[in-house]
Amino acid sequence: MKKWMTFAIIVSSIFLCSCGKKEAPGTLEFPGTAWEMSIREVMDALNLEEKDIGYTYVDPYGINSKLYMEGYKLFGAKTKFVDFQFMDFENMMEREISEEWMENQDLLDQAQDGINERFLDLTDHHELIEVLVNYPRDTDMEAVLNEMRNKYGEALSEITMYEFNKSSPMNIPQPVEYKESEQVKFWGSDFVGSCIPKKESEAYRQKWKKYQVAPGIVDGENGITWDIFLETAHMHTILFQRESYQLIFLGQNAGIYRTLQRQISGDP
Numbered sequence: 001m002k003k004w005m006t007f008a009i010i011v012s013s014i015f016l017c018s019c020g021k022k023e024a025p026g027t028l029e030f031p032g033t034a035w036e037m038s039i040r041e042v043m044d045a046l047n048l049e050e051k052d053i054g055y056t057y058v059d060p061y062g063i064n065s066k067l068y069m070e071g072y073k074l075f076g077a078k079t080k081f082v083d084f085q086f087m088d089f090e091n092m093m094e095r096e097i098s099e100e101w102m103e104n105q106d107l108l109d110q111a112q113d114g115i116n117e118r119f120l121d122l123t124d125h126h127e128l129i130e131v132l133v134n135y136p137r138d139t140d141m142e143a144v145l146n147e148m149r150n151k152y153g154e155a156l157s158e159i160t161m162y163e164f165n166k167s168s169p170m171n172i173p174q175p176v177e178y179k180e181s182e183q184v185k186f187w188g189s190d191f192v193g194s195c196i197p198k199k200e201s202e203a204y205r206q207k208w209k210k211y212q213v214a215p216g217i218v219d220g221e222n223g224i225t226w227d228i229f230l231e232t233a234h235m236h237t238i239l240f241q242r243e244s245y246q247l248i249f250l251g252q253n254a255g256i257y258r259t260l261q262r263q264i265s266g267d268p
Contacts, residue, residue, distance in 0.1 A: 028152060028189045028236040028249070030131045031074065035236070035251040036258070037128045039067050039086060040120045050115045054081065058123060063088050065123045075147035080134045080245075086126035087252075089259040092211070129255050133247040141242045145185065148240060148247075155185035155240070160232040175224065175232060185240040193230030195257055200264055201226070207260045
């Protein structure tokens with residue numbers, strides 16, 4: 001798990017997404033789910049019961065939550081575990097502990113032990129943003145890959161990811177181009193720019209940078225401009241990693257987009 005956490009720090013800076021309505025339903029989603037879903041909705045969609053869940057988690061701020069399970073069959077093979085990550089995009093920038101959480105610290109402990117109605121109520125506004133799938137070491141990953149091709153089509157030949165450069169004094173994410181290989185495959189949905197109207201581009205830029213670890217990525221720092229970001233960052237992405245027996249579904253940009261779209265359009 002520590003290895004995954006290290007990777008997650010890098011991958012969380014991969015600003016990838018999808019426009020929801022502009023994309024065919026289910027194209028780059030975890031099978032049976034949708035990116036907008038809460039923990040409750042994912043459980044209902046996958047017909048999961050409390051006995052199927054390894055553990056749940058919510059952070060002290062009530063912003064991030066998790067649903068973890070083992071032994072789920074996916075793409076024809078039994079997984080070691082599946083880790084669903086959720087986020088409250090509307091309130092994530094505030095990072096303030098709500099009175100509800102402060103007054104009921106036991107709720108955090110309960111959330112680690114299993115599903116309860118109170119926990120589900122408090123995470124109903126959290127949206128699915130990331131899924132990590134890990135398979136046992138004896139899994140036939142070629143068979144898994146073939147199943148993924150059947151569902152998502154052929155993988156991309158190359159993709160641009162935004163990763164942190166430790167040598168940079170500003171620690172600003174840099175665009176890194178990757179090419180398809182036997183070990184790593186990737187799928188990407190629409191580019192972020194295809195979803196944002198030009199007349200609203202500046203409004204999105206000002207709001208979008210608040211969600212980033214390094215705001216300079218859309219401020220032209222080190223040559224990374226908002227226009228470059230719009231043209232190279234995908235909305236949703238799936239990574240297939242043969243050697244690590246992992247699949248990673250990423251939808252953070254889609255969640256940010258949907259949140260900002262509601263704010264900018266004035267929709268509730």
